[in-house]
Amino acid sequence: MQTEILCRPAASVARIQMQEGESITCEVGAMIAMSTAINVETAARKRGSSGGGVLKGIKRMFAGESFFLNHFTATADQQSLIIGPSLLGDIVSHPLTGGSLIVQGSSWLASGADIEIDATWQGLGNALFSGEAMFWIKCTGTGDVLLSSFGAIYEVVVDGTYTVDTGHIVAFEDTLGFTVGKSAGTWLNSFLGGEGLVCKFEGHGKLYCQSHNPPNFGKLLGPMLKAR
Amino acid sequence: MSETSFVHQPLGKSSTSADGKLAFEIFERPDFSILSVKLRTGEKVFAEPGAMATMTPGVDLKSSFRGGFGRSMGRLFGGESLLVNTYTAEQDSEVTFAPGPAGDMVHYRLRGGNLMLQRGAFVAHSEGVEITGKWQGAKGFFSGQGLVLLKASGDGDLFFNAYGAILEIDVVDGLVVDTGYVVAFEDTLGYKVSVMKGLRPGSKIKSFLFGGEGLVVDFEGRGKVWVQTRDVGPFLRWVTPYRPQKSRD
Amino acid sequence: MQTEIRNRPAFANIRVLLESGDSLIAESDAMASMSSTVAMKAQLAGGFFNAVIRRLFGQESMFVNEFSTYGTGEVVLTQPFPGDMECIELNGNTILLQPGAFVACESGVKLSAGWAGFASFFGKEGLFRLKASGTGKLWFGAYGGIFTRDVSEELTIDTGHLVAYEPTLKLKMGMAGGFFSFIFGGEGFVSKVRGQGRVYLQSRSMDGLAAWTNSHLY
Numbered sequence: 001m002q003t004e005i006l007c008r009p010a011a012s013v014a015r016i017q018m019q020e021g022e023s024i025t026c027e028v029g030a031m032i033a034m035s036t037a038i039n040v041e042t043a044a045r046k047r048g049s050s051g052g053g054v055l056k057g058i059k060r061m062f063a064g065e066s067f068f069l070n071h072f073t074a075t076a077d078q079q080s081l082i083i084g085p086s087l088l089g090d091i092v093s094h095p096l097t098g099g100s101l102i103v104q105g106s107s108w109l110a111s112g113a114d115i116e117i118d119a120t121w122q123g124l125g126n127a128l129f130s131g132e133a134m135f136w137i138k139c140t141g142t143g144d145v146l147l148s149s150f151g152a153i154y155e156v157v158v159d160g161t162y163t164v165d166t167g168h169i170v171a172f173e174d175t176l177g178f179t180v181g182k183s184a185g186t187w188l189n190s191f192l193g194g195e196g197l198v199c200k201f202e203g204h205g206k207l208y209c210q211s212h213n214p215p216n217f218g219k220l221l222g223p224m225l226k227a228r
Numbered sequence: 229m230s231e232t233s234f235v236h237q238p239l240g241k242s243s244t245s246a247d248g249k250l251a252f253e254i255f256e257r258p259d260f261s262i263l264s265v266k267l268r269t270g271e272k273v274f275a276e277p278g279a280m281a282t283m284t285p286g287v288d289l290k291s292s293f294r295g296g297f298g299r300s301m302g303r304l305f306g307g308e309s310l311l312v313n314t315y316t317a318e319q320d321s322e323v324t325f326a327p328g329p330a331g332d333m334v335h336y337r338l339r340g341g342n343l344m345l346q347r348g349a350f351v352a353h354s355e356g357v358e359i360t361g362k363w364q365g366a367k368g369f370f371s372g373q374g375l376v377l378l379k380a381s382g383d384g385d386l387f388f389n390a391y392g393a394i395l396e397i398d399v400v401d402g403l404v405v406d407t408g409y410v411v412a413f414e415d416t417l418g419y420k421v422s423v424m425k426g427l428r429p430g431s432k433i434k435s436f437l438f439g440g441e442g443l444v445v446d447f448e449g450r451g452k453v454w455v456q457t458r459d460v461g462p463f464l465r466w467v468t469p470y471r472p473q474k475s476r477d
Numbered sequence: 478m479q480t481e482i483r484n485r486p487a488f489a490n491i492r493v494l495l496e497s498g499d500s501l502i503a504e505s506d507a508m509a510s511m512s513s514t515v516a517m518k519a520q521l522a523g524g525f526f527n528a529v530i531r532r533l534f535g536q537e538s539m540f541v542n543e544f545s546t547y548g549t550g551e552v553v554l555t556q557p558f559p560g561d562m563e564c565i566e567l568n569g570n571t572i573l574l575q576p577g578a579f580v581a582c583e584s585g586v587k588l589s590a591g592w593a594g595f596a597s598f599f600g601k602e603g604l605f606r607l608k609a610s611g612t613g614k615l616w617f618g619a620y621g622g623i624f625t626r627d628v629s630e631e632l633t634i635d636t637g638h639l640v641a642y643e644p645t646l647k648l649k650m651g652m653a654g655g656f657f658s659f660i661f662g663g664e665g666f667v668s669k670v671r672g673q674g675r676v677y678l679q680s681r682s683m684d685g686l687a688a689w690t691n692s693h694l695y
Contacts, residue, residue: 007393010259010487010559011331011457029462031424033397033405033455036446040424082455086462088259088330088392088559089488106466151559152484156510164510168555200513209510209553211483211490214466216506216557220577222470224687226694255680256622259487260560262680278663278688280653282626282678283633289654291662313654313662326638326680328689330487330559330621348689460693467690 001112003144005091006082012091013084014110014146018074025117026070026110030083037076042069071113085109085148087214092153094145094208100174101145105135106214107170112143138174147171151212161202167213173205245335249354249384254333258393261333263325263351267317275313275352281326286319312359325352329391334412334454336386342415347376348460349388349411356384375407375421375445388412392458399447407443408459414451421445478583480614486561486622491554491581495546502541503581507554515550518543541588554581554616562618563677571610574617574641583613617641621681628676634668637682643674 001024002017013032016024028042072081085091091109094101102121111117121138139145147153149170156162158176166180178201201207244253250273251266262281265273277291291313315323327333328348336343338357350359360379380386390411397403399417407421424444447453478499481492493501495515508517519542544552556562565572567586582588589608609615619640626632628646633653642648649671653664670676 006395007258007457009484011393013393013395013457029459031406032409032457032459033395033403036402036404082395084392084457086458086466088458151488151555152490154483154553161513162510163513165508168509211488211509211553211555212559213506213509213555213557215470217559218467218470220557221467221683221687221690223472224683225467225471226691227472227474228468256486256624260621260680262622262624276663277661278685280664281635281638281680281682283653285631285633289658289662289664291654291658311661311663313658326621326635326682326685328681328685328687330681330686348692460690464690464693 003093003146005093009090009152010088011084012089012148013082014091014093016081016083016110018072018079018081019077020074023071023073023113024081024110025113025115026072026083027085027108028070030085030109031070031072032082032084034072034081035079037074038079038081039073039075041071041073083110083146087148087150089149089151089210089212090153091146091148092208094147094171096139096141096143096145098142100138100140101171102174103137103139103145103147103171104169105137107147107149107210108137108139109146109148111139111145112141115139115141115143115145145171147208149208149210150214150217151210154209154211156207156209158201158207159204161200162207163198163200164207164209165213166197166199167215168209168211169199170208170210172201172207176201176203176205176207178202243335245337247337248335249356252335252385252387254335254387258332260330261389263333263387264322265325265352266322267315267320269317269319272314272316272355273323273352274354274357275315275325276327276350277311277313279325279327279351280313280315281324283315283323284321286317287321287323288316288318290314290316325387327351327389329389329460331390331392331456331458332394333387333389334394334396336388336412338380338382338384338386340383341381343380343386343412344415345378345380345388345412346410347378349390350378350380351387351389353380353387354385357382357386375410379415388454390454390456391460391463392456395455395457397453397455399449399451399453403447403453405445405447405453405455406459407445408461409455409457410445411454411456413447413453416449416451417453418448419445480564482562482564482616488559489556489562489618491562491616493544493552493554495544495550495552497547497549499545500584501544501552501581502584502586503544503554504556504579505542507556507580508542509553509555511544511552512550514548515544515546515552518545556580556618558620558683560618560620560679560681561623562616563623564614564616566614567609567611569610569612571608571644572615572641573644574607574609575639576607578617578619578640579607579609580616580618582609582615585611585613586615587611617677619677619679620683620686621679624678624680626676626678627674628670629673630671632670632676634670634676634678635664635682636666636668637684638678638680639668639670639676640679641677642670643676645674646670646672646676
């Protein structure tokens with residue numbers, strides 16, 4: 001299976017070439033275009049469900065939400081699949097070699113079929129964004145994880161400590177420790193409201209950040225739209 | 229698609245064309261492409277209402293109904309307005325046009341063939357080009373989801389935009405595209421809209437889909453398809469929690 | 478202090494390397510990430526503001542953050558929307574910015590509210606522009622790519638596409654075409670810029686994005 005990232009850096013898509021029998025798991029809605037000899041199965045998991053169905057290693061869901069996945073399998077050689085995320089931004093591929101990567105829920109685009117996906121990880125607590133709970137996915141195993149971002153993706157190799165506004169976290173290796181708190185902590189910041197939650201990472205590991213913050217964009221555009 | 233070749237629209241911050249009727253430049257490519265048309269005295273360009281970004285002095289702007297659509301006022305058709313803005317240069321001038329979403333823009337020179345355009349993609353055209361609705365007949369006419377198409381024909385310049393980047397695909401061996409990502413295609417291709425394989429009809433997944441997702445287009449034959457790399461459906465799903473809420477009466 | 482605008486023009490952001498004694502002022506929500514050695518302190522901008530003026534800005538609260546460090550540190554500054562950023566160096570001159578365009582400036586730059594006249598009220602932009610003057614670097618950004626036009630006579634601009642302009646230019650509200658096209662032509666009121674000077678324009682507008690999004694909502 002070969003993966004190529006096209007249309008970088010702001011409207012990136014991943015083109016995956018598969019031979020017969022190869023497969024990949026993707027977030028639902030990610031499929032843009034594909035060859036004709038590809039089988040698609042959609043699975044949904046709800047909290048408390050014991051599974052069954054075609055996908056290996058999907059653990060329970062988070063907070064009663066359903067997490068939809070598409071599993072694409074090539075039924076002939078030389079089949080191509082193009083996938084992309086919801087927002088403008090970039091895609092990077094992170095190779096997992098047995099360890100774990102914690103991925104912000106909306107930044108998880110796809111992963112190899114042998115990677116275990118656990119959507120119940122709650123290490124960052126119930127961080128809220130405009131009343132919506134963020135969710136995190138723990139990916140473990142061997143293979144590639146495709147990460148998407150709102151904005152440009154920049155990597156920080158943490159060796160000591162580093163602080164990130166939580167809306168800018170894409171993914172991080174689980175070798176890193178972290179604490180969540182308010183940003184500057186002055187009375188002015190509390191007065192202004194807004195989340196202003198930051199995450200201070202420490203230890204050694206890789207951290208992927210995005211240059212832009214989806215809730216800040218949503219809060220700007222949302223009020224200009226029709227009511228729901 | 230195994231034989232099909234991919235050509236990403238040539239990069240470089242701007243592009244023009246030697247065989248365009250209009251003197252134009254598409255710059256700020258590929259993410260926020262904006263069209264600049266330099267009009268000579270007497271020349272006209274026709275554009276989607278609301279697209280104008282800047283205009284030098286001496287350009288006359290008139291809004292009128294597109295020919296052939298009868299008297300229905302204000303009804304949105306194919307995602308484009310029934311109205312068209314005509315810009316006529318009374319002196320040498322420049323008009324720039326910017327669509328709503330971030331993304332790329334393509335110049336296509338029509339020479340007698342037809343180009344099918346998805347809803348929302350039309351930006352502008354030169355004299356000599358005619359835009360009409362494509363009534364789907366037996367295929368049904370989807371409004372708000374699936375394919376809603378306009379047909380561009382004639383001899384002249386056509387400019388269309390996308391949400392995201394544009395992949396130009398030469399179809400040789402069949403291609404399946406989620407309807408939300410189809411921007412335009414040459415009408416030498418046959419096409420059929422259906423529900424994507426693997427989705428169980430009547431299942432809860434339908435309610436999760438927003439605006440046509442789960443519908444795909446099966447292309448066959450030979451011709452070019454322009455595919456965008458982002459889709460309005462997922463964008464709407466993402467932005468909905470930030471929209472104002474109607475107060476309950 | 479070293480600064481670099483990265484990832485232009487789609488997702489421009491500023492990477493700043495601070496040293497002891499450096500100071501950088503940034504819009505209140507601009508911090509994306511920073512070394513733990515950097516201190517961030519909130520303050521009122523310019524001293525000119527009271528709550529009334531702050532509310533008139535709508536999009537942008539005029540509280541800013543000041544960044545400094547005792548050793549060395551890194552800060553990444555961003556803006557809420559995808560798009561480009563520009564850095565200009567002020568040397569006693571003034572530039573007028575649209576609300577929402579301000580990203581950051583050095584401490585020698587003074588920020589105040591400039592009166593844009595009643596005309597701009599109808600363009601939904603509010604009555605004020607942000608006026609930046611003094612000495613030092615100023616960073617501003619926009620939704621879309623940023624390009625310039627040097628006006629010698631007049632230029633009609635769809636108001637949502639105007640980012641910044643030199644004060645030698647005067648702004649007037651107008652209609653792009655006749656009355657029928659005002660109602661149906663989708664442009665509404667436009668800004669007519671007259672005089673000699675440079676305008677900074679953006680190749681997308683938040684109004685245009687909202688209109689496109691709304692056209693898909695029922």
